[in-house]
Amino acid sequence: MNKTEMVMQKRVHLIVTGAVQGVGFRMFIDRKARELKLCGWVKNRMDGTVEIDAQGPEEAIEELLLQAKRGPSRSRVTSIRKEEREPDSTLGQFCVLS
Numbered sequence: 001m002n003k004t005e006m007v008m009q010k011r012v013h014l015i016v017t018g019a020v021q022g023v024g025f026r027m028f029i030d031r032k033a034r035e036l037k038l039c040g041w042v043k044n045r046m047d048g049t050v051e052i053d054a055q056g057p058e059e060a061i062e063e064l065l066l067q068a069k070r071g072p073s074r075s076r077v078t079s080i081r082k083e084e085r086e087p088d089s090t091l092g093q094f095c096v097l098s
Helices: 003-007 025-035 058-070
Strands: 010-019 039-044 050-056 076-085
Touching (some): 025 039, 025 058, 058 076
Antiparallel strands (some): 010 050, 010 076, 039 050
16 A cells, blocks of 8 residues: 555445434444544434434445444344445544534
8 A cells, every 4th residue: 555545544434223312322423433443423314313424544444334334232233335435525523513
């Protein structure tokens, strides 16, 4: 891998469906994203899903996706809709939005 590939940023927008609210899912994603040094946010949506916007190195994004599929022990993920987006230089440290 060359230096250009190492700094390439990937951004994904995820909608996670299942038993993902009221089970610590947002805090789980926040912790994992911070461990992976990703930028972005996670929030609950009115329809019972969880929305994630994450940006960082491709390997870290793929790891976050694996963690989102697994979720915390009390969650049950039934599907994840993934959309790749253009990187956004204004995204800050990963956080939970209300």
